[in-house]
Amino acid sequence: xxxxxxxxxxxxxxxxxxxxxxxxxxxxxxxxxxxxxxxxxxxxxxxxxxxxxxxxxxxxxxxxxxxxxxxxxxxxxxxxxxxxxxxxxxxxxxxxxxxxxxxxxxxxxxxxxxxxxxxxxxxxxxxxxxxxxxxxxxxxxxxxxxxxxxxxxxxxxxxxxxxxxxxxxxxxxxxxxxxxxxxxxxxxxx
Numbered sequence: 001x002x003x004x005x006x007x008x009x010x011x012x013x014x015x016x017x018x019x020x021x022x023x024x025x026x027x028x029x030x031x032x033x034x035x036x037x038x039x040x041x042x043x044x045x046x047x048x049x050x051x052x053x054x055x056x057x058x059x060x061x062x063x064x065x066x067x068x069x070x071x072x073x074x075x076x077x078x079x080x081x082x083x084x085x086x087x088x089x090x091x092x093x094x095x096x097x098x099x100x101x102x103x104x105x106x107x108x109x110x111x112x113x114x115x116x117x118x119x120x121x122x123x124x125x126x127x128x129x130x131x132x133x134x135x136x137x138x139x140x141x142x143x144x145x146x147x148x149x150x151x152x153x154x155x156x157x158x159x160x161x162x163x164x165x166x167x168x169x170x171x172x173x174x175x176x177x178x179x180x181x182x183x184x185x186x187x188x189x190x
Contacts, residue, residue: 067099071163073089073124074120085156086156092121093167100168105130129144131144137174140165
């Protein structure tokens with residue numbers, strides 16, 4: 001009798017081993033090869049893309065073709081159209097084709113008219129001469145000058161830049177630096 005159940009036991013063990021091996025192989029293939037919370041340990045690896053293996057932490061306010069937005073200002077809107085920011089304004093997302101942090105910031109800095117078309121939205125950064133530098137999950141470096149128009153433009157510019165960066169998965173807590181100073185400090189010293 002032992003001999004009749006022996007082939008069955010061997011088959012069950014083989015199926016279990018094959019199933020375990022297949023499961024381990026599948027799990028390894030589906031896991032990203034490199035997914036640190038920051039790349040400070042690997043400074044030569046620049047990460048500028050959302051992690052495709054995790055769902056977005058939050059939805060952008062208004063999706064463009066790429067799913068991301070540029071953030072502009074509804075002056076005097078008191079938070080009705082978006083996030084309430086300094087001087088009683090609202091921060092409003094406008095869809096963009098930019099699919100990376102660098103592309104989104106570059107698009108934001110390339111708007112050279114105070115009013116954004118006929119949308120009624122504006123940007124405090126229209127006179128800025130800013131260039132995007134190195135980008136990691138923990139830090140975004142920008143260089144240049146702001147050339148802002150008044151005291152209400154400081155919080156507008158800060159919110160526009162931070163919201164544009166922080167909408168990307170993995171960049172929710174990224175600190176933005178301008179000319180080596182944090183964005184907030186750079187605006188308060190201008």
